[in-house]
Amino acid sequence: MVGKQRITQWFPLTAMAALISVGTATTTLAADYPEKPIQLIVSYGEGGSTDTMARIFAKYAEDVIGERMVVVNKPGAGGELGWVHLANAEPDGYTIGLINSPVVEVYPFTREDTVGYEYEAIRPLANVVTDPGILAVDADSPYQDLDAFVTAAQDDPDSITVSHEGVGGDDHLAAINFAKEANLDLNFVTFNGNAEATAALLGGHITAFEGNMSEAASQVQEGEIRALAVWSDERMDAIPDVPTGKEQGYDVEAAASRGFAVPADVPQDIYDKLLDVMQEVIEDPEFRDEMAALNMPVNPIYGQDYADFLDASHERLKALWEEDPWIDAE
Amino acid sequence: MDALLPALGNVFLPAALLTLLVGTLAGVVIGSLPGLSSTMGVALCIPITFNMPPDLALILLGAVYVSSVYGGSVAAILLRTPGTDASIATTFDGYPLAAAGRGGEALGIATIASLIGGIFSVIVLLVIAPPLSTIALAFGPQEYTLLAIFGLVTIIGVASERPLKGMLTAAMGLVLACVGLDAFTGIQRFTFGQSELFDGVPLLPALIGLFSVSQAFNLSIPAGGGILNDQSQPLQGRRLPPWQSIRRCFRTIMRSSVIGSIIGILPGAGTSIASFISYNEARRHSATPERFGKGEIEGVAASESANNAVTGGTLIPTLTLGIPGNAVTAVFVGGLTIHGMIPGPSLFTDHAETTYTLILSLLLANLLFAALGLWLCRYLIVITRVPGPVLGPMILIFSVIGTYALRNEIFDVWLTIAFGVIGYFMERWRYPAAPLVIALILGPILEVNFRRSMQISHWDLSTFFTRPLSLALCLLVIVALAYPLWSRWRRRKTALN
Numbered sequence: 001m002v003g004k005q006r007i008t009q010w011f012p013l014t015a016m017a018a019l020i021s022v023g024t025a026t027t028t029l030a031a032d033y034p035e036k037p038i039q040l041i042v043s044y045g046e047g048g049s050t051d052t053m054a055r056i057f058a059k060y061a062e063d064v065i066g067e068r069m070v071v072v073n074k075p076g077a078g079g080e081l082g083w084v085h086l087a088n089a090e091p092d093g094y095t096i097g098l099i100n101s102p103v104v105e106v107y108p109f110t111r112e113d114t115v116g117y118e119y120e121a122i123r124p125l126a127n128v129v130t131d132p133g134i135l136a137v138d139a140d141s142p143y144q145d146l147d148a149f150v151t152a153a154q155d156d157p158d159s160i161t162v163s164h165e166g167v168g169g170d171d172h173l174a175a176i177n178f179a180k181e182a183n184l185d186l187n188f189v190t191f192n193g194n195a196e197a198t199a200a201l202l203g204g205h206i207t208a209f210e211g212n213m214s215e216a217a218s219q220v221q222e223g224e225i226r227a228l229a230v231w232s233d234e235r236m237d238a239i240p241d242v243p244t245g246k247e248q249g250y251d252v253e254a255a256a257s258r259g260f261a262v263p264a265d266v267p268q269d270i271y272d273k274l275l276d277v278m279q280e281v282i283e284d285p286e287f288r289d290e291m292a293a294l295n296m297p298v299n300p301i302y303g304q305d306y307a308d309f310l311d312a313s314h315e316r317l318k319a320l321w322e323e324d325p326w327i328d329a330e
Numbered sequence: 331m332d333a334l335l336p337a338l339g340n341v342f343l344p345a346a347l348l349t350l351l352v353g354t355l356a357g358v359v360i361g362s363l364p365g366l367s368s369t370m371g372v373a374l375c376i377p378i379t380f381n382m383p384p385d386l387a388l389i390l391l392g393a394v395y396v397s398s399v400y401g402g403s404v405a406a407i408l409l410r411t412p413g414t415d416a417s418i419a420t421t422f423d424g425y426p427l428a429a430a431g432r433g434g435e436a437l438g439i440a441t442i443a444s445l446i447g448g449i450f451s452v453i454v455l456l457v458i459a460p461p462l463s464t465i466a467l468a469f470g471p472q473e474y475t476l477l478a479i480f481g482l483v484t485i486i487g488v489a490s491e492r493p494l495k496g497m498l499t500a501a502m503g504l505v506l507a508c509v510g511l512d513a514f515t516g517i518q519r520f521t522f523g524q525s526e527l528f529d530g531v532p533l534l535p536a537l538i539g540l541f542s543v544s545q546a547f548n549l550s551i552p553a554g555g556g557i558l559n560d561q562s563q564p565l566q567g568r569r570l571p572p573w574q575s576i577r578r579c580f581r582t583i584m585r586s587s588v589i590g591s592i593i594g595i596l597p598g599a600g601t602s603i604a605s606f607i608s609y610n611e612a613r614r615h616s617a618t619p620e621r622f623g624k625g626e627i628e629g630v631a632a633s634e635s636a637n638n639a640v641t642g643g644t645l646i647p648t649l650t651l652g653i654p655g656n657a658v659t660a661v662f663v664g665g666l667t668i669h670g671m672i673p674g675p676s677l678f679t680d681h682a683e684t685t686y687t688l689i690l691s692l693l694l695a696n697l698l699f700a701a702l703g704l705w706l707c708r709y710l711i712v713i714t715r716v717p718g719p720v721l722g723p724m725i726l727i728f729s730v731i732g733t734y735a736l737r738n739e740i741f742d743v744w745l746t747i748a749f750g751v752i753g754y755f756m757e758r759w760r761y762p763a764a765p766l767v768i769a770l771i772l773g774p775i776l777e778v779n780f781r782r783s784m785q786i787s788h789w790d791l792s793t794f795f796t797r798p799l800s801l802a803l804c805l806l807v808i809v810a811l812a813y814p815l816w817s818r819w820r821r822r823k824t825a826l827n
Contacts, residue, residue: 045737046373047664055380055668071377075737077511077528084525110516114523161786167516189471189785190514192778195653195660199597202651203467205786218652218672293670327516 033093033270037068041089041097043082045075049214049296050258053129054098056290060281078166079103080116087117091265093274099124101257102170105314110168110327119314120264123271124306126278127259129291130299131212132232133174134242135162136225138201141208146228146248149208153184161187161206163197168326173317174231174254175210176326181250201225212256213238217295231255238295257299259306275303337686340385341694349386350691353393354698360394361401362710364411364542364725365732367534368398372661376668384669384681388688391665395658396448396641396692397699399601403440403634404703408433408557408713411542411725413732415533415602415771416637418764419609421541422488423622423629429559430625433711438571439627440634441703443583447635448696450587451594451642456689459646460678465595466647466655471782472794474598476803478776481603483810484610485765491623492760499756500765506531507773514781526741535733535742536770539749540756540763542729547754550722557714557721570704571627579631582612590636594643597653598779601640602771608636614813642692649677649685 040058044050051073058069074082079100086097099122108119135146143149153160164171167190179186189206191197194215201209202224209216209225217238219225227242231254235244245252260278262271281287282300291298301309340346353375360371371394379387402417407424420440427436454462469477482500489496509520510530521527549556586608593604612632613622622629644655645662652674654660663673671677677685713721733746753763787793794800 045661046376047661047667049667052664052667055377059380072738073373074739076739077525080525080528081737081739111525114518114521114525116525158788166513187785187788189782190778191782192513195597199466199647199651199653200470203470205470218674218676222675224675290670294667294672 033273034065034067036094037070039095040069040071041082041086042071042073043079046073050098050100053258053296057281060284060287061277064280065277080107083122084116087121087263089263091263093266093270096260096262098258099261101310102173102313102317105310106168106317109318109321122261123264124310125260125262125275127257127299127301127306128282129296130255130257131214131296132230133171133210133254134213134216134227134230135208135210136216136227137208138204139224139226146250149228150182157185161189163189163191163200163206163209165191165193165197170256171210177254178252181252214295236297333682333686336683337690340687341690345386346389349389350393350694353390354397354695357394357397358401358699358702361398361413362404363728364405364409365413365538365729367414368395369657369661370735371398372658376665379665380668384671384684385687387665387669388684389691391662392688392692393695396695399637399641400444400699403444404710407436407440408710409725410545415537416605418602418767419605419633420630423626426625428714429557431558433714434707435571436630437707439575439579439631441700442571442576443631443635444638445696445700446583447587447590447639448641449693451591451639452689452692454591455642455645459650462595463647463650466597466651466653468799469596471779471786472797472800473803474779475776475783476800476807477599478772480803480807480810481606481772483807484606485768487610487613488764489762492762495761496765499761500769503766503769504773507770526739530774532742533771534736535746536749537767538729538733539746540753540767542725543746543750544753544757546722546725547750549718556716556718575627579628582628582632583635585611586632586636587639590639591643594640594655595646597647597655600656601637604640605633605636606768608632648673
């Protein structure tokens with residue numbers, strides 16, 4: 001009984017002491033940062049392109065920062081689950097995450113009622129890869145270029161089917177964008193991920209496939225599929241023969257970008273330190289080579305520039321959504 | 331094929347053999363722990379393979395993959411706790427056998443069946459992978475729709491003891507399969523705003539809850555009892571199953587190996603369909619179909635040879651087309667790309683040596699897990715003697731760890747426990763859980779492919795009958811449905827005569 005009383009008496013005091021020590025710990029944190037492994041949240045499953053990039057990045061970053069980087073996969077809800085964790089993580093610099101544009105900036109308005117994070121709760125650090133969209137047909141397809149495809153789609157819309165990998169995903173948005181630009185009414189066929197869509201294209205079950213360059217590049221190189229257009233500003237090194245949409249008169253730019261972010265309240269000096277690490281890794285020629293081997297185009301955008309880039313995309317897509325929402329939630 | 335000889339040399343290098351041994355051991359252990367799956371096993375290995383040379387990395391991943399699928403049979407037979415959907419069908423007859431003290435025999439035949447199924451599919455992969463990969467492409471949404479229907483038909487066989495209750499739980503499974511974001515419109519269905527449910531009711535938490543956790547409750551609640559019906563009974567623990575049971579199962583094993591290899595090639599199908607269909611076919615061809623579900627050794631053989639035949643099958647489109655055949659090989663693709671090898675035809679040209687090293691190592695991995703299994707068999711069956719109150723909590727712990735590790739979500743753990751409670755009462759009131767899980771697996775495949783077919787054909791239902799392959803599948807479904815009626819009618823007629 002006496003013992004128990006003593007504990008209750010002492011408890012507030014010890015608790016206060018603990019709080020104070022935690023407080024001092026946070027103030028001295030930045031100087032010693034990092035002093036324990038850093039968690040790197042990947043919002044997609046093991047083995048996917050985001051995961052692969054994260055693991056290669058972590059390998060280089062560990063050498064620069066001098067601590068282990070532990071990749072933690074939190075797949076689910078098209079990336080949302082991972083970003084909820086990132087946004088709500090302790091802002092101490094020991095949790096960073098990968099964010100995937102455009103979906104990361106789209107959910108806060110397309111899933112307004114249920115989304116578990118705020119767009120403002122995630123602070124972008126650096127973009128690493130920008131993987132442009134491509135529109136491709138099977139190698140045996142009669143359509144040799146974008147114009148032929150567009151003409152066919154105008155003449156007989158029912159004969160054309162175009163795959164994308166989920167409503168509201170970057171492929172879907174790219175395809176919507178293209179359809180709008182070319183003034184087409186495209187028949188979309190929805191797939192779960194790249195594998196099934198590619199199989200359907202190669203098997204002749206769909207006319208065309210809208211996907212990401214990095215995932216389709218090897219098949220384009222092998223001549224199994226023909227890319228009609230890449231939705232980028234300039235041609236891509238991995239598939240130099242594929243013309244851009246703009247070259248063919250369709251002003252479409254669409255891509256999936258993958259970069260790093262931290263919870264918004266991370267102290268500025270830790271943010272700066274992480275940014276330096278990002279910069280050092282991304283500018284490392286060896287890292288660039290590994291990315292090139294995977295057909296992942298590196299597109300470094302740092303700090304405030306990256307935030308501006310995402311903000312612009314956020315604004316643009318929000319306007320598009322308000323004009324013509326792609327999810328019809330009656 | 332020129333690369334075959336150097337690849338053979340690579341496989342027998344000491345480092346390769348050691349990796350193979352470690353991978354096989356790890357795979358068997360991961361697979362046989364209740365609640366842990368082969369996807370998880372392969373995913374856990376990805377960070378390890380990172381710093382290994384590509385040859386060894388692939389050997390490790392391959393060994394873990396094939397041996398964890400085999401390992402699943404151990405938990406399915408001895409504990410009725412399948413860690414993956416691939417070994418659900420193994421529980422149907424394996425567990426009754428274990429409860430009757432014949433666990434050793436069941437494990438033995440599972441090992442032999444897994445070995446034959448695995449080796450068969452690897453040989454197929456080695457010899458005729460490129461031409462076979464066209465099967466993966468021949469299946470369009472229409473064919474997948476019918477394949478899913480064909481899979482659903484197997485529920486009739488599984489639930490034949492209690493048809494009404496079976497249909498009821500299957501319907502429950504289909505309703506649960508509706509939960510999640512509608513991929514076609516983006517609308518949320520029955521998610522209650524929980525983003526954890528956007529991808530649907532996650533399969534493994536449901537499966538582990540219904541089978542493993544409910545089994546944990548079962549074993550923990552009554553005092554005393556273990557898995558054996560009669561604890562005083564001697565356990566037979568032979569190493570090799572008797573020749574006549576192997577011979578009796580041989581046709582089933584070969585049939586299931588073919589079914590498993592083909593279904594493995596189809597990227598949209600999944601391992602469990604192969605074992606359900608093989609199980610159902612074994613039952614249909616059996617002279618004593620009424621013994622299925624009560625401890626028929628052929629049932630174990632069918633399911634196990636099919637799920638191991640899937641392993642080689644899934645690697646066919648993965649390696650030749652760069653299209654992963656299932657969730658595990660999708661992780662595998664990541665393991666390949668990390669080493670700069672992009673799956674696709676170039677694997678057989680630019681990286682032929684490494685690719686053939688992988689394929690050959692799979693053969694060895696199959697032999698190794700079989701040897702390991704046959705050796706461990708008699709020690710493993712002792713588990714059936716462990717008192718329930720000891721075993722139960724252990725199963726519960728592994729189930730919680732396993733479901734959390736799937737995507738690091740605590741929500742999934744609660745879901746598993748909830749399904750465990752549901753499963754416990756379903757079992758007490760004799761509602762079979764397997765139809766629910768089968769429907770939960772096949773429901774989304776059916777829905778998504780049906781809607782894709784409709785998007786492609788502009789709502790013309792005749793699309794299912796005008797494509798040769800889908801018409802053939804239609805006929806298969808009709809045969810599968812009509813056959814039991816026909817055989818009953820014939821039996822009645824002979825009885826009258």
